[in-house]
Amino acid sequence: MAIGFVANMIFINLSRTVLITFPIIVGIVVLHRLSWRSLVGALGTLAVLAAVSWSASPVLRAKTISLFPPYRLYEPANEPTSIEIRYEYWRKSLDFVRQAPLIGHGTGSIRGPFEQAAVNQTGVAAEITGNPHNQTLGVAIQWGLVGVLALYAMWLSHLALFWNAGWANWARFLVVVQNIASSLFNSHLFDFGEGWIYVLGVGVAGGMVPRGRSLLKPSSSRP
Numbered sequence: 029m030a031i032g033f034v035a036n037m038i039f040i041n042l043s044r045t046v047l048i049t050f051p052i053i054v055g056i057v058v059l060h061r062l063s064w065r066s067l068v069g070a071l072g073t074l075a076v077l078a079a080v081s082w083s084a085s086p087v088l089r090a091k092t093i094s095l096f097p098p099y100r101l102y103e104p105a106n107e108p109t110s111i112e113i114r115y116e117y118w119r120k121s122l123d124f125v126r127q128a129p130l131i132g133h134g135t136g137s138i139r140g141p142f143e144q145a146a147v148n149q150t151g152v153a154a155e156i157t158g159n160p161h162n163q164t165l166g167v168a169i170q171w172g173l174v175g176v177l178a179l180y181a182m183w184l185s186h187l188a189l190f191w192n193a194g195w196a197n198w199a200r201f202l203v204v205v206q207n208i209a210s211s212l213f214n215s216h217l218f219d220f221g222e223g224w225i226y227v228l229g230v231g232v233a234g235g236m237v238p239r240g241r242s243l244l245k246p247s248s249s250r251p
Contacts, residue, residue, distance in 0.1 A: 037137055039084075039088075042091045045210055053206055060201065099228065117160045121168070121169055123145075125165065125172070130174065136170070186234070187204055199229075203233070207226050
């Protein structure tokens with residue numbers, strides 16, 4: 029099944045986010061569980077597999093090329109690329125955060141500022157969204173610095189929860205790492221599918237960790 033999922037990503041439905049976040053996830057997980065030497069070996073193996081996949085998959089080549097400015101040469105002149113739209117979302121989001129840096133604009137307020145900023149604009153500047161495609165910016169627009177601190181505190185507490193939990197919890201640690209890495213380019217905690225994966229992966233697994241630790245403790249018995 030794992031081979032089937034990887035083949036699907038390489039040859040059929042590849043996300044640009046995966047191209048950037050997958051090496052980050054592999055590096056963090058290997059470094060956490062093994063050592064620096066293992067990290068070098070894992071990234072070297074990943075580079076070899078990427079080279080083989082590059083030569084075999086037109087989808088991988090097209091998605092990789094689309095991350096760089098020359099991609100504009102192959103796109104219609106009057107139509108913004110998805111990369112350009114995302115950069116515009118981030119630029120505007122930073123301006124919205126500066127307007128209310130401490131407590132933000134309020135829950136559900138992301139779309140409003142984008143609509144106001146798009147008035148009398150054309151092209152990329154006229155794009156309106158309710159999702160800035162970055163978890164930190166999505167939180168900062170609504171709840172400011174207070175919300176961002178709460179978000180990072182949540183992520184750090186979940187990493188700490190699974191940090192020394194043993195090999196049995198590697199998948200739970202991976203759920204947190206994947207969410208943090210992918211949230212650089214998405215707002216996955218606000219998305220239905222990815223949000224529930226995080227809730228179930230961390231919530232259920234997190235509830236099992238204290239019980240597992242208590243079972244590993246030697247029981248004391250009176251003479």
